[in-house]
Amino acid sequence: MFNARLTVSAAALAMVAAPAAAQELTISVYGIAQDAFDEVLYTPFEEICDCELVVETGNNSERLAKLEANAANPVIDVIAFADSAALEAAEKDLLAPLDMAQLSNVDGIYDFAQDPLGNGMAVGYTFYGTSIVYRSEEVSIETWTDLFSEELAGRVALPNITTTQGPLTLYMIQRAIDAEKAEAGDFSDAIAMVAENRDRIVTFYERSSQIPQLLQQEEILASVVGRFAWPGISSIPLEVEWALPEGGQSGGLNVLAVVAGTEQTELAHQFIDYWLSEEIQTRIAEARVDSPVNTAVEVDEETAEALTYGPEMAESIHFLPPAVQMENRESWLDAWNTEIAR
Incomplete structure (x- = not known):
């Protein structure tokens, strides 16, 4: 389903004759904390890319089913999944391999998040x-x-x-x-x-x-x-x-992936790289929405207590x-x- 920010943007675009349509990037994510994500991630990215983010939300199974139903003509560009759901999507040829050369921030995240599915099919963005x-x-x-x-x-x-x-x-x-x-x-x-x-x-x-x-x-x-x-x-x-x-x-790991067949490959990589950056991972952590995979993120003790935070905690986790x-x-x-x- 589409969130409120998309509905408002679409209405505004219909009423104003723009000289050229802005690029759109459609992302599929979990429905939680969308107001916080809008403030610390979506809106800042739109200002940088001069594009419009279209946000769809749902659980893993709902969003995987939508990927399958639209495999021939994808309507999603970037998707956030649990690692197991992402692997299922990859094995159904619904995801495209990432171009790691376009992801400058990958080297700064925990090793377990850099290529959790193998073959460069996804990258972790948060864990717990x-x-x-x-x-x-x-x-x-x-x-x-x-x-x-x-x-x-x-x-x-x-x-x-x-x-x-x-x-x-x-x-x-x-x-x-x-x-x-x-x-x-x-x-x-x-x-x-x-x-x-x-x-x-x-x-x-x-x-x-x-x-x-x-x-x-x-x-x-x-x-x-x-x-x-x-x-x-x-x-x-x-x-x-x-x-x-x-x-x-x-613990669990959530990942970001590019959908097979998207026409927004470059913009999709730009968005994923932005999400992995120290700046954005810090903002999201400070909002206490997601635990950071970027190892350079530093938060205060109270915020850390609310998250899965730091190398000692990360090293104690056995991922299934x-x-x-x-x-x-x-x-x-x-x-x-x-x-x-x-």
């Missing part, structure tokens, strides 16, 4: 950690398998397998049991452990927004969440900490490779439904 949040005055967390300790029996919430955090949770539990199997996408031990403790888990949540309330009502003492949920959780009037368990934490996700997600779902959701 996934770990355990817990009531630190009540329990302690040392490892991922502590989620199933006696002191947490009947006091823990886990994400459902159908959520983004679900596979990441299983990945880290499996890593704690058998890292080699985890890297191969075999989560059988983790699923068995969750199944064994199923009756001692309060809920398999669908939305991370449920967790602050469950903690505050003292229904749970711990859960697994993405770092983007941390500001809401850390603001409740209880002692809650973000765990850095043995073996680290997991998108190829492993695509290859195994159906088997994970089948096993979950058979052993846990029955």
Whole structure:
């Protein structure tokens, strides 16, 4: 769907006879924080490029479906995706390889974000950690398998397998049991452990927004969440900490890609490079919208606490490779439904 800024621009253009139509770049992004993105990214870029940004929003599956439906005549130029969704799009020939020579800021971002899909198909623009949040005055967390300790029996919430955090949770539990199997996408031990403790888990949540309330009502003492949920959780009037368990934490990476068949290849690369710049990554971080991949970004301590920020945090994250996700997600779902959701 188109956002309000596009509707206004289109109406204005219809009413004013311009000597020449401005270049348009259509971008497809997540719907969150669009007012902030408009202020710190979209409008400044329009002023630099003397062009008009057309912004469409939606979730991964909706926007992937639109790419497929319009593959013969693309209506999107640049798309922001989770890495696994981007890999799926790339394997369907819906994305074009990036010309890294046009991306001057790539060398300044974390190594894991520079070519996360391989073959130069995308570049990471933000990432987040996934770990355990817990009531630190009540329990302690040392490892991922502590989620199933006696002191947490009947006091823990886990994400459902159908959520983004679900596979990441299983990945880290499996890593704690058998890292080699985890890297191969075999989560059988983790699923068995969750199944064994199923009756001692309060809920398999669908939305991370449920967790602050469950903690505050003292229904749970711990859960697994993405770092983007941390500001809401850390603001409740209880002692809650973000765990850095043995073996680290997991996390997710969002990427930018150029759509195959676009006629705005040069402008698309200019926009992606601008998004990766220290200036824009800093503005977005200071707005507390996305965590920066540009390693030169510096923010104050309070802002850093709200983000997945800094090399120490980045180095602690084990990303679940998108190829492993695509290859195994159906088997994970089948096993979950058979052993846990029955």
